[in-house]
Amino acid sequence: MLINDEMIDYISELARLKLRDDERESAKNEINKIIDYMDTLNQLDTSEIEAMSHAFPVKNVFRKDEVMPSKDRDDILLNAPDKKDGAFKVPKTFE
Amino acid sequence: MDLSKLSALEAGKLIKNREIGVAEITKAALENIEKTDKNYNAFITVCADEAMKRAEAVQKGIDDGTYTSPLAGVPMAVKDNMCTKGILTTAASKILTGFKPFYNSTAVQKLEDAGAVLLGKLNMDEFAMGSTTETSFYGPTVNPWGENRVPGGSSGGSAVAVATDEAYYTLGSDTGGSIRQPASFCGVTGIKPTYGTVSRYGLLAYASSLDQIGPVGKNVEDVAEVLSIISGHDKKDSTSVNQEPLKFNLQNNVKGKKIGIPAEYFSKGLEKDVKDRVLEAAKKLESMGAIVEEFNMPEIDYAIPAYYIIACAEASSNLSRYDGVKYGFRTPEFEDLTDLYNKTRSDGFGIEVKRRIMIGAFVLSSGYYDAYYKKALKVKAVIKNAFDRAFEKYDAILSPAAPTTALKMGENLSDPLKMYLGDIYTVSVNLAGLPSIVIPCGFDKEGLPVGLQITGKAFSENNIMNIAYSFQQETDYHTKKPVLKVSKEA
Numbered sequence: 001m002l003i004n005d006e007m008i009d010y011i012s013e014l015a016r017l018k019l020r021d022d023e024r025e026s027a028k029n030e031i032n033k034i035i036d037y038m039d040t041l042n043q044l045d046t047s048e049i050e051a052m053s054h055a056f057p058v059k060n061v062f063r064k065d066e067v068m069p070s071k072d073r074d075d076i077l078l079n080a081p082d083k084k085d086g087a088f089k090v091p092k093t094f095e
Numbered sequence: 096m097d098l099s100k101l102s103a104l105e106a107g108k109l110i111k112n113r114e115i116g117v118a119e120i121t122k123a124a125l126e127n128i129e130k131t132d133k134n135y136n137a138f139i140t141v142c143a144d145e146a147m148k149r150a151e152a153v154q155k156g157i158d159d160g161t162y163t164s165p166l167a168g169v170p171m172a173v174k175d176n177m178c179t180k181g182i183l184t185t186a187a188s189k190i191l192t193g194f195k196p197f198y199n200s201t202a203v204q205k206l207e208d209a210g211a212v213l214l215g216k217l218n219m220d221e222f223a224m225g226s227t228t229e230t231s232f233y234g235p236t237v238n239p240w241g242e243n244r245v246p247g248g249s250s251g252g253s254a255v256a257v258a259t260d261e262a263y264y265t266l267g268s269d270t271g272g273s274i275r276q277p278a279s280f281c282g283v284t285g286i287k288p289t290y291g292t293v294s295r296y297g298l299l300a301y302a303s304s305l306d307q308i309g310p311v312g313k314n315v316e317d318v319a320e321v322l323s324i325i326s327g328h329d330k331k332d333s334t335s336v337n338q339e340p341l342k343f344n345l346q347n348n349v350k351g352k353k354i355g356i357p358a359e360y361f362s363k364g365l366e367k368d369v370k371d372r373v374l375e376a377a378k379k380l381e382s383m384g385a386i387v388e389e390f391n392m393p394e395i396d397y398a399i400p401a402y403y404i405i406a407c408a409e410a411s412s413n414l415s416r417y418d419g420v421k422y423g424f425r426t427p428e429f430e431d432l433t434d435l436y437n438k439t440r441s442d443g444f445g446i447e448v449k450r451r452i453m454i455g456a457f458v459l460s461s462g463y464y465d466a467y468y469k470k471a472l473k474v475k476a477v478i479k480n481a482f483d484r485a486f487e488k489y490d491a492i493l494s495p496a497a498p499t500t501a502l503k504m505g506e507n508l509s510d511p512l513k514m515y516l517g518d519i520y521t522v523s524v525n526l527a528g529l530p531s532i533v534i535p536c537g538f539d540k541e542g543l544p545v546g547l548q549i550t551g552k553a554f555s556e557n558n559i560m561n562i563a564y565s566f567q568q569e570t571d572y573h574t575k576k577p578v579l580k581v582s583k584e585a
Binding site (some may be wrong): 003008012014015017018019026027030033034037041044046049050051054058072075082088090093 | 194198304397399404418419425431433437438440444449453454455456457460471472515
């Protein structure tokens with residue numbers, strides 16, 4: 001079993017998720033089943049194949065470096081759960 | 096005349112000829128939703144007041160010549176993962192509770208510029224992760240074709256709103272089959288365009304390299320008209336292809352078209368009725384002059400694991416933005432910033448979304464990246480190459496859209512792997528970035544619709560639309576309607 005308790009805690013932390021005990025147990029079981037299934041890819045020899053991120057060639061898209069108005073600050077803050085002085089408000093992060 | 100039974104283009108024509116006003120048809124549509132949607136839950140939000148205001152403005156625009164589109168004034172609805180200015184946009188997730196975007200997604204904006212009237216926002220699997228529309232925070236959508244049947248997913252609301260005549264057409268999004276499989280389950284027409292054809296700007300991202308917006312409608316002509324409006328280059332989406340909006344010249348002619356059927360698709364795990372209907376459709380096309388041939392595509396077996404690795408990886412990255420700071424839900428109690436993130440996300444996301452984020456975090460994590468994520472990208476190349484080879488010989492590939500007709504509610508909810516395996520016919524198309532349309536091609540013994548999937552090479556929308564259009568000219572499956580449960584008027 002690739003996804004043991006330690007691994008499920010590690011990936012929860014990476015994912016910024018805190019699972020309840022019952023969720024954790026079921027996540028572990030389901031994810032193990034899914035990862036096992038994903039391992040079927042190993043039956044396919046891809047040693048000569050280049051990895052492909054996009055189905056069509058994607059190239060850098062450039063534009064002129066022109067000064068343009070950005071989105072309005074008040075608009076961007078419209079949906080913020082908490083805000084102060086034109087900024088998102090979060091709990092204290094530095095002592 | 097029951098207005099709701101009209102196709103989108105028929106409705107547009109009545110509006111254009113001044114036989115009906117935009118306010119009148121919008122009001123009728125809203126009343127219809129009021130009566131119908133209690134039983135089907137296709138809508139998360141119905142924006143009745145905005146729609147009526149909008150209807151008046153659109154009528155003026157039609158009268159003064161601002162709006163000339165054949166769909167001007169026609170009421171429609173949009174999957175709830177596309178931003179709509181000032182209108183609740185939830186992606187069917189608790190974590191976006193109360194989120195009202197201050198801008199329109201490009202696809203919605205283009206429809207508004209053509210005079211569309213938005214009726215509301217459609218139900219879906221949470222963040223488009225699911226194949227049944229049961230993972231919605233706002234409750235499941237119900238398939239009108241059978242007792243207790245799922246509509247498919249993730250664009251279940253988009254398919255049901257068309258099947259029930261609640262909207263003349265809708266927009267859905269398709270990352271691994273999310274337009275096509277619900278179209279199949281609900282007996283409607285839906286297309287996933289070539290990747291990059293419709294701008295993804297303002298679409299709440301699930302797996303950015305696979306996501307594509309597309310229309311769902313009552314027939315191929317309607318869907319073609321909508322796609323011609325929403326397609327075209329958008330500088331706000333760097334993967335948007337630099338091309339003019341698509342134009343369609345639909346013709347009933349499949350003579351000499353070479354159509355391939357992958358043998359692997361019909362060998363195992365496929366319901367007999369689905370197999371029979373799809374092969375009958377192939378025969379029908381043959382009788383109309385197409386050349387239909389079986390061929391082998393063994394690589395297809397690897398599409399599902401590759402798809403879920405890539406989609407989950409991208410999802411884990413894309414959904415990191417939902418942190419309780421910028422928009423939507425924030426957990427009421429927390430100790431510090433990390434705790435705020437953890438609790439908000441754990442409370443705000445449903446179980447399937449959490450599962451995919453965690454799988455994504457795993458396949459991208461140090462020590463496993465090469466074995467899973469990079470391997471999947473290689474398999475993606477293998478699948479793309481297999482399609483390229485097939486399209487050297489064939490103009491289109493024919494297949495079912497799903498191995499079954501609409502499942503019973505709850506059947507797959509507790510077994511995610513089983514649900515993933517149902518995506519066998521659709522995910523490979525997204526990996527290869529191809530256009531693919533699903534149209535109704537008959538019914539199973541219980542009267543549930545069966546869909547026919549027609550896939551073409553990149554940018555061959557015209558070709559697959561023509562095959563689908565020709566099929567609809569010679570058959571009447573797409574005109575069949577379920578018997579609706581309608582609530583008594585208030």
